[in-house]
Amino acid sequence: MGKRPSSRPPGRGATVNAASTRFALPDRLPDGDWRDMQAQIDGPPPPLRTTVTLERARTIISRNPSPDIPFDRSINPYRGCEHGCIYCFARPSHAFHDLSPGLDFESRLFAKPDAAGLLRAELGRPGYRVAPMALGTNTDPYQPIEGDWRITRQLLEVLAETSHPLAITTKSDRVVRDIDILAPMAARNLATVCISITSLDAKVARTLEPRAPTPERRLAAVSALATAGIPTYVSIAPVIPAITDHEMEHLIARAAQAGARHAFFIPVRLPHEVAPLFRAWLETHYPDRAGKVMAIIRSLRGGRDNDPDFFTRMRGQGPWAELLRLRFHRACRLHGLNRDRPALDTNLFRPPRGPQGELF
Template identity: 55%
Template sequence: MQNDQVIPFVKNLRRGRGSTVNPDGRFESSRRDPIFDGWTDPETSGQPLRTTVTIENPKSIISRNTSPDLPFDRSVNAYRGCEHGCIYCFARPTHSYMNLSPGLDFESRLFAKPNAAELLAKEISRPSYKCRPIALGTNTDPYQPIEREYAITREIIQVLSDAKHPFTITTKSDLVLRDLDLLTPLARENLVSVGMSVTTLDRRLARAMEPRASTPGKRLSAIQELARAGIPTLVQIAPIIPGLNDPELEHIMEEARQRGAVSALYLLLRLPHEVSALFQQWLQETYPDRASRVMKLVRSTRGGKDYDAEFGTRMIGKGPYAALINHRFNLACRHLGFSRRKYDLATDLFQRPAAATKQMSLF
């Protein structure tokens, strides 16, 4: 079946979503495609796709990595999947481990971990635990829409606050402002920094590629409010998509700097596993006039491939076009006076939580 037959069938069902399709995960033994049988109008039939949340009770919550090109070695994710629906999200393939699709399932069939804060307190209370900054929001956004109801991220922050444990936040949502009461005193002790991801200032482009994230204007306003509260705030232009949003690089950095951002970083578009096909399908439907050029530029930064996972270059790419983006970024940083790094946080204030025990005290 041709792709142009599949897309219209699901178009009405995915209004307000990022992915255009819902392919089976790479671990599935069979493939299923929706079809139009001629009996119903594919543009008007069916119900809109609704978000569902499944409660998950993991046995541990701190994820560790030894990647040489990451500035952190541990992270905490309160949720699986992300309702923001960013079409480029490199975390989409993780839904395949749940026998779900990295497409529409990733942004509509979510998992919440309500025991995350309890597990975190237990893990950082262990005598063997060594304090280093914990990254929140490395896989899925800690402030995606369902956080308003579940407030798991706030509970996690409360645990870290009580222990004076340093942490970073990465988000595309101005919901982070809800927790200023917790973040502000932590910032005074250099225990927290926030990275606000701003990929474009074009509302139309933002709506198309990250449909349920905060608008660019709200993210810039959030940077300003965080900076006013004394919280070190970084602007993250992630991802840079060659031929699509890379012309905005300097403008985004300027706007963020004017609102008080102290530093900046960028990441080049990453298309691992199923993300490549999902992104290209979206690109063909949303920006057919530039799809070929965008992918040609993307491949020029990845050695002719859609993606290269090599450590050291996977985040910034290689080749002339990638070098040009890096040069532009460094020039803008110097011109705007960006300096502070995201993970320069205090670790010497850490107070290990008292370990929970079922044994009663003798006194």
Template identity: 55%
Template sequence: MSADRLRPPVPTARKGRGSASWVAGRYEKQVAVAEDDGWDALQMLQDEASAPETVVVEERARSVLSRNRSPDVGFDRSVNPYRGCEHGCIYCFARPSHAYLDLSPGLDFETRLFAKTNAAERLRVELAKPGYVCAPLALGINTDAYQPIERRYQVTRELIALLGETRHPFSLITKSAGIVRDLDLLAPLAAQGLVTVHFSVTTLDHRLSARMEPRAAAPHARLRAMRALAAAGIPVGVMVAPVVPAITDHELEAILGAAREAGADSAGYVLLRLPHELKTLWREWLDLHYPDRAQHVMSLLQQLHGGRDYDSRFGHRMRGQGPFADLLAHRFARARRALGFGRLPPLRTDLFVAPRPPSPQGTLF
């Protein structure tokens, strides 16, 4: 194992990073962990690892259009411009996907990123297939399409340009204010009924946000971006996600109210989900930042999931069950009704024009 995969054994809070450690992925066959040899080498390794740098690998994807049959999400296809996410949200349900790359869902997920630089090219090929049937596409679901490296690589912008060219409907969900850079592309598409945007807001507390989602836009910046998109005529909504018992659940009504004031027309919420390695990462984070209530938080989560840290069943994983889940659902429904939230307009599919399939002879006319 290479030296950069040698993992200090002690989880440590790192400024600008959500994860506290390199938790081993579930498919790793061996993990090298440093041990103290009495010569201060372990402390030196801890110091070097305290601020891991972001490394981006440019990759050439073979395909980019992912399909799903999940009954509790509102789309059956998606495109993710990047793998890994520098936002570093400790609660991110996509963290375990890094295990497929033999990388840690912990610090590797937010420091070892992959940019699909040919994503627009591959999507063009897939949209041009004779059997392709147009339906709304979700852009940037597994990891944020507007994470910081988008400023450099602009893979998301290239995809939006292609979707605009073919008049293909799509939706975005982000926790980044960087989306305003693409207002020139998004506003004309919104006027044709081809795009909607949701902003994910977890908390309005800037200090808590800095610990939970260290490189995402601050809460007030997300609300400002939401206001800018709404003013440009783009249908926007808010997702209070994730709702964390005993840490953020008390903010539900305040987040909905702030989003409504910023121009959001629809609202939803999702409970904290802890699949696979995320259980370990979340417990580490709780012990570091909320040692006084860590046991209480986990007790509430287990009550929501039938005594387990997480229950992945469709229809259950997003909302949970039991008295706490019922109370949260009641509070959300009441606030949604009082604030006048509705639904975003349906996306049009009748305008789609398939791109011409690429030809080795090029374009003659």
């Protein structure tokens, strides 16, 4: 069975823009027959444009007490993500703004231009206790708008100035533009970078992550970072049964060849509005196996579309999850990954200079 024709805007991941029902928000009403008539007269609608709204945040460091995540603080310079990854677990966060986790999430973005100043103030507060800062835990800090806004780079400059350890996760090779900051930090055991690669198949990646760099560009970024002496991870996240799971061994081999020292994987997660968005995506791009994919996902998730429980949400459960783990660990041993994982240095931190720092 072939793929069904799609009415989604070109270059976008979600096929629909349904409203959230978790916050009693009304569903968006259809606009009536005039849409069809207008399309016949004027042709298809114009391309969906990306908009950026300024967000004046009060704080920039988010705290996370989850016991199955290896960090307790993070920074997200942007809300929403233009990469458009259909599986992104951050999509439901757009519902807090009365926006859709579908197309709105990847086209109606928010930027925090005051982020670096807020970070400087928070690091200068009395009693601040240092621990590795995570960037890219919710939305990508190197999504396309970073090329213009450079908020992530400004944050790195503050972290470098204060010798604060950090760990970056991204799908973008744009991170290599900041090697001039990251390499000196890595030489002092203050920085790591994780590049997320879901598939090596450019066609699969284009539908899964329509505005993210190609897999080959991400592997080139791994090589550039490793050559610069920056400890580099590869994240195979998510692994999607019957679509990308067969690539695991080849992807680990390519990651090791590019210079990655560590890797990890996470089976696909479908929290809240992500589940119906993902189902719609499957029906558009993989109607021949949509039922099979969801059946395996439910077997991984205890009979549900999503398992929100700590620990199992990251690992999955059942025979499929165990098979993925065995394949992953065998491939990592074969290619020399995950042999050691030294902790970042938290002893070099110094509060920032300037009016805020001088007060204490």
